Amino acid sequence: MRRIAALTIASLLACMVDSALAQRTAEQPPPARPLPVQAPLVGPTLPDSASLARDSSATDSAAAARDSSAAAAIPVPPDYLAEVRSNFTPENRKYASTHVALDFIEPLFGLLVGVLLLFSGLSARMRDIAHAFGPTRYVRVLVYLALYMAVVFVLTLPLSWYRGFALEHQYGLSNEGLGGWFTDELKSQALNLAFVGVLPILSLGYAAIAKSPRRWWLWLAAATVPVIVIGTLLQPILFDPAFNKFTPLHDQQLRAKIVRLAQRAGIPGRNVYEVNRSAQTKKFNAYVNGFGASQRIVLWDTTLKGMREDEILVVMGHEMGHYVLHHIWKSMALSAALAFALSFFIYLSVRAAVARFGGRWGFREPHDVASLPLFAVVIGIASLVTQPLVAGVSRAVEHEADMFALEITHDNDAAARVFIKFGAQNKSDPEPSELVKAMLYDHPPLIERVRFALECHPWTEGKPGRFYRGGR
Amino acid sequence: MSARRLGLVAAAITGIVLGTSGVALAATSSTQGVPIALLWTSPGDDGDEGRATDYDIRYSRYPITDKNFNLAYRYRGAPTPQVAGSLQFCIISGLLPNTDYYFAMKSADEAGNWSGMSNVAVHTGELLAAGDGHVRLMFSSPFPNPARAAASFAYALPAQGRVSVEAFDVGGRKVRTLASEERPAGPGAIVWDLTDDAGRPLQAGLYLVSARLGEASFLRRVMVVR
Numbered sequence: 001m002r003r004i005a006a007l008t009i010a011s012l013l014a015c016m017v018d019s020a021l022a023q024r025t026a027e028q029p030p031p032a033r034p035l036p037v038q039a040p041l042v043g044p045t046l047p048d049s050a051s052l053a054r055d056s057s058a059t060d061s062a063a064a065a066r067d068s069s070a071a072a073a074i075p076v077p078p079d080y081l082a083e084v085r086s087n088f089t090p091e092n093r094k095y096a097s098t099h100v101a102l103d104f105i106e107p108l109f110g111l112l113v114g115v116l117l118l119f120s121g122l123s124a125r126m127r128d129i130a131h132a133f134g135p136t137r138y139v140r141v142l143v144y145l146a147l148y149m150a151v152v153f154v155l156t157l158p159l160s161w162y163r164g165f166a167l168e169h170q171y172g173l174s175n176e177g178l179g180g181w182f183t184d185e186l187k188s189q190a191l192n193l194a195f196v197g198v199l200p201i202l203s204l205g206y207a208a209i210a211k212s213p214r215r216w217w218l219w220l221a222a223a224t225v226p227v228i229v230i231g232t233l234l235q236p237i238l239f240d241p242a243f244n245k246f247t248p249l250h251d252q253q254l255r256a257k258i259v260r261l262a263q264r265a266g267i268p269g270r271n272v273y274e275v276n277r278s279a280q281t282k283k284f285n286a287y288v289n290g291f292g293a294s295q296r297i298v299l300w301d302t303t304l305k306g307m308r309e310d311e312i313l314v315v316m317g318h319e320m321g322h323y324v325l326h327h328i329w330k331s332m333a334l335s336a337a338l339a340f341a342l343s344f345f346i347y348l349s350v351r352a353a354v355a356r357f358g359g360r361w362g363f364r365e366p367h368d369v370a371s372l373p374l375f376a377v378v379i380g381i382a383s384l385v386t387q388p389l390v391a392g393v394s395r396a397v398e399h400e401a402d403m404f405a406l407e408i409t410h411d412n413d414a415a416a417r418v419f420i421k422f423g424a425q426n427k428s429d430p431e432p433s434e435l436v437k438a439m440l441y442d443h444p445p446l447i448e449r450v451r452f453a454l455e456c457h458p459w460t461e462g463k464p465g466r467f468y469r470g471g472r
Numbered sequence: 473m474s475a476r477r478l479g480l481v482a483a484a485i486t487g488i489v490l491g492t493s494g495v496a497l498a499a500t501s502s503t504q505g506v507p508i509a510l511l512w513t514s515p516g517d518d519g520d521e522g523r524a525t526d527y528d529i530r531y532s533r534y535p536i537t538d539k540n541f542n543l544a545y546r547y548r549g550a551p552t553p554q555v556a557g558s559l560q561f562c563i564i565s566g567l568l569p570n571t572d573y574y575f576a577m578k579s580a581d582e583a584g585n586w587s588g589m590s591n592v593a594v595h596t597g598e599l600l601a602a603g604d605g606h607v608r609l610m611f612s613s614p615f616p617n618p619a620r621a622a623a624s625f626a627y628a629l630p631a632q633g634r635v636s637v638e639a640f641d642v643g644g645r646k647v648r649t650l651a652s653e654e655r656p657a658g659p660g661a662i663v664w665d666l667t668d669d670a671g672r673p674l675q676a677g678l679y680l681v682s683a684r685l686g687e688a689s690f691l692r693r694v695m696v697v698r
Contacts, residue, residue, distance in 0.1 A: 076534055076536075076537065076540045076543070077532040077534040077536065077543040077544050078534070079540075079543050410567070410568055411568060413533055454545065457545060457566070459566030460545075460547055460548075460549065460564045460565055460566055461547070461548055461549035461565070462549070462563065462565045462566075
């Protein structure tokens with residue numbers, strides 16, 4: 001029983017770890033949301049290579065010419081490194097800098113909100129309201145969670161709006177109206193509430209804390225694994241379709257080439273989808289997520305429209321690299337390892353904080369649901385501390401996928417162009433500071449990716465690939 | 473000092489085992505994309521004397537000029553320069569099919585002085601495959617011809633098949649078996665170091681190379697000069 005209960009509290013930890021490993025582009029890492037119920041439900045999606053932004057000329061040429069022969073029209077070898085730098089215009093720099101600032105501010109603001117809920121007594125009052133709904137833990141936790149999410153949503157709405165809507169419109173990167181954006185935000189909240197609250201994950205977690213006051217951290221860590229697995233499994237088939245339409249790739253000629261590429265990579269090419277992300281954004285991306293039967297490669301329709309065929313094949317090669325190299329599984333394993341490593345820290349922190357401040361906060365035990373903001377704060381701090389490690393591992397994984405893409409396509413030029421377009425279209429900083437890179441970049445900076453694309457061609461010397469050893 | 477007479481000899485080579493003398497000794501199969509054999513006459517360290525110290529071989533899908541030489545991809549498998557006047561070559565593997573490539577090179581002396589750029593060799597992808605992407609059966613003329621140190625032939629197989637290539641003197645005596653094996657579909661190459669089966673250099677004169685690729689036969693003439 002204790003184990004079952006612990007399964008649920010583990011969702012807290014799972015959310016934390018997920019938020020660290022979930023889809024994050026180098027340009028726009030998701031806010032390190034300190035409040036678990038706010039954390040995206042996405043599993044350890046490994047985003048594309050993408051982070052990009054294309055300049056208008058690149059886009060135009062891409063739209064005009066999808067055959068690789070168009071490249072021959074260019075009279076001299078392009079200076080890709082100079083191009084990626086020149087694309088980072090003052091406007092793009094301003095956008096990127098604002099994003100970096102938000103990436104640091106939002107987690108700290110989240111911590112502040114959690115502390116505010118505790119010291120203002122609001123959390124205890126919400127707990128009292130929840131208790132009025134009945135004696136069962138499930139109902140109390142569900143009501144409290146709904147109240148908590150509503151309050152946090154309102155308090156963080158200005159930042160969320162600025163980042164997700166205003167900033168994107170200011171720089172012409174969004175196709176979404178305010179109504180659509182707000183609806184998506186509400187949907188996200190509803191899904192979080194359903195996954196953590198309606199499913200009795202959180203209430204079981206609190207039950208575990210109540211029944212095993214000294215070992216709940218262990219149960220919590222253990223329960224994180226199935227929560228992550230289930231979340232990753234369900235994301236592409238349950239959560240993602242709530243926001244966008246996923247369809248098999250329409251372009252049959254391109255699809256045939258992708259299928260051939262997939263066959264060479266040894267993976268099922270049928271799991272390639274396109275998604276109408278143009279409903280929300282002008283940015284480019286692609287990713288692989290899910291696992292087992294639900295695992296799929298997804299191309300944003302913006303990417304399909306803005307890139308040439310040879311470039312799309314490189315993007316697909318990158319995503320197939322994630323697939324073939326089992327990066328989803330490795331990410332889940334890392335999540336589980338982090339859960340075990342951090343759960344004891346969380347246990348000690350929560351216990352000490354309750355002993356020290358519990359009286360002022362209106363609760364004396366960690367299993368009181370009013371402690372939820374405290375868990376959120378502690379997990380938020382743990383997330384910030386581990387962020388460099390997680391981002392570093394992610395960059396290594398992305399680098400492997402880049403290498404796989406080059407080894408299977410042998411197309412250095414297309415790879416360089418892909419990264420340049422990603423950088424230009426997504427207004428990414430190609431050469432961030434070491435601090436920003438360490439904290440926020442889950443993909444290698446674009447200048448590194450372009451340089452690698454130009455230097456990695458061991459096949460020309462007849463050397464076998466490191467990750468892909470088949471033929472071209 | 474400059475790398476001289478750079479010439480693209482073969483449309484396609486499928487893996488080459490290089491001997492220490494810089495002459496291809498045997499061929500092996502490979503599916504690593506389209507390979508190219510690049511042949512050139514080695515420059516000297518001082519005009520036509522001595523030997524260079526290093527090569528910088530570049531390739532690109534775009535025309536290479538002296539100004540953009542450094543923007544082209546650098547081939548890192550360049551051989552050690554031989555005595556001036558030697559025929560040297562390298563195999564650049566895994567290139568994209570149906571794609572034009574440009575090649576150029578520079579050489580350096582022991583002081584690190586780099587030469588000007590060689591001529592630019594162009595390989596057109598059309599030699600390798602038909603427009604529909606299928607490999608077209610072919611067996612090229614020898615390059616160079618006349619040949620002093622080595623001669624190279626490119627071929628392409630539409631499907632896996634037996635490749636048998638033999639060299640004869642004008643008296644009809646077989647002097648060298650250059651290939652006799654099953655090879656995979658795709659492009660490939662045969663490089664002949666102009667020795668006989670015992671490894672002895674052949675005398676100057678005319679030689680005939682008979683190639684059988686699956687059911688198809690080809691006959692090529694090679695003039696050996698010494």
